[in-house]
Amino acid sequence: MRIGEAADAVGMTTKTIRFYEDRGLLPPAERSANGYRDYAHDTLSRLEFIRRSQIAGLTLAQIQGILRIRDSGLTPCTHVRDVLGKQLQDLDRKIAELTALRVTVAEQYATAEVADPQRCDAEQICSYI
Amino acid sequence: MRIGEAADAVGMTTKTIRFYEDRGLLPPAERSANGYRDYAHDTLSRLEFIRRSQIAGLTLAQIQGILRIRDSGLTPCTHVRDVLGKQLQDLDRKIAELTALRVTVAEQYATAEVADPQRCDAEQICSYI
DNA sequence: CTTGACCTTCCCCCTTAGTGGAAGGTCGAT
DNA sequence: ATCGACCTTCCACTAAGGGGGAAGGTCAAG
Numbered sequence: 001m002r003i004g005e006a007a008d009a010v011g012m013t014t015k016t017i018r019f020y021e022d023r024g025l026l027p028p029a030e031r032s033a034n035g036y037r038d039y040a041h042d043t044l045s046r047l048e049f050i051r052r053s054q055i056a057g058l059t060l061a062q063i064q065g066i067l068r069i070r071d072s073g074l075t076p077c078t079h080v081r082d083v084l085g086k087q088l089q090d091l092d093r094k095i096a097e098l099t100a101l102r103v104t105v106a107e108q109y110a111t112a113e114v115a116d117p118q119r120c121d122a123e124q125i126c127s128y129i
Numbered sequence: 130m131r132i133g134e135a136a137d138a139v140g141m142t143t144k145t146i147r148f149y150e151d152r153g154l155l156p157p158a159e160r161s162a163n164g165y166r167d168y169a170h171d172t173l174s175r176l177e178f179i180r181r182s183q184i185a186g187l188t189l190a191q192i193q194g195i196l197r198i199r200d201s202g203l204t205p206c207t208h209v210r211d212v213l214g215k216q217l218q219d220l221d222r223k224i225a226e227l228t229a230l231r232v233t234v235a236e237q238y239a240t241a242e243v244a245d246p247q248r249c250d251a252e253q254i255c256s257y258i
Numbered sequence: 259c260t261t262g263a264c265c266t267t268c269c270c271c272c273t274t275a276g277t278g279g280a281a282g283g284t285c286g287a288t
Numbered sequence: 289a290t291c292g293a294c295c296t297t298c299c300a301c302t303a304a305g306g307g308g309g310a311a312g313g314t315c316a317a318g
Contacts, residue, residue, distance in 0.1 A: 002264075002265075003265075004263090004264065004265080004266095013306085013307080014265085015306070015307065015308090016305085016307095018266095018267095019305075019306060019307095023305090031315065033316085034265080034266095034313085034314055034315080035265080035266065035313080036264085036265055036266080036314080037265085037266090044255065045253060046254065048179075049254045049255070049258065052258050053258050054305095056230070056231075056233060056234055056237060057230050057257060058232065058258075059303095059304070059305095060304075060305070061304090066233065066254070066255060066258075070254050070255070071212065075249040076255055077241065077244065077249050077257070080241055080255050080257055080258065081238065081241040081242060081257070084234055084237050084238040084241055084257070084258075085238055087193065087234050087238075088234055088235060088238055091227055091230060091231045091234060092231070092233045093223060094227055095227045095228060095231065098220055098223055098224045098225055098227070099224060100184070101186050101220060101222070102217065102224065104184075104185060104215055105186065105213055105215060105216050105220060108185060108212055108213050109210065109213040109216075109217055112206065112209055112210040112213055115206065119205050120204040121248060122209070123177045124174065124178075125174070125175065125180070125195070125196065125199050125204055125205070126195060126199070126206065126209050128206070128209055128210075129178065129181050129182050129185060129187075129195075129209065129211070131294080131295075132294095132295075133293090133294065133295080142276090142277080143294095143295085144276070144277060144278085145275085145276065145277090147296095147297095148275075148276060148277090152275090156312080163283085163284060163285080163295080163296095164283080164284085164296065165284085165295055165296080166295085166296090183275095188275090189274080189275070190274095225306085236267075236274095
């Protein structure tokens, strides 16, 4: 399978597939006699795994970590569990940060909504922030 | 005031202050006879305003928009209210996105926690993702 | 034989908010 | 006179995930 067919099959661009190879998420592709990349069918599952992992919010570096374990012949289950656990922690932290920020901004917005622009102090840039 | 003193006064680096000038958040600095930047005291309030705005999660582009209105002699109150309103919307959207993602990842994690690594299918990369 | 649709490598570009470092000028104190 | 601590400009680089496009090779169809 040529790179364009693989790209169409999984809904990525050829640029993205070459980029993943360059980043080590895909092994160096087999080449046809003319130098074109020639993919076996299991490359598609690998690409789809990458996409599912991205939907779960994993970074390419994390995905690469999982794939490397798989490629070494081991089962990455334990590692995947750890990565998912860390991802949960990260999400909780980010949600907490954004929620706290929302409180601050909501207060500022409430102040700005009821304020009188005429009373804006010319000495400072803005009294709401 | 030289750039290093200004930086120390507000807790930024000289690099950051030059960067803000380059981005148009600070007007081109006055120069001493030797070519050194020479800041008046009100630059400090401007830098502190930038920092407070960043704490509210505003981007430098948004902050620049507010400062430009201020520099044109107008009161930026109305614009600030709009920017804060948009920021609230953005925060709500991001929180909703992360919360939805958290649900997905939590399900995957729950599956991975109770699973038996021995049953990992060698044909696929990982059954949890 | 030429056209068009593929493919190759290569390098530069984008986003955000800076950071690091090189090469060189300036100043006060020793 | 020279040392260290400043300052100047400019260029490159970071994380993340690709996108754009040039210059050139390959292949089947008309």
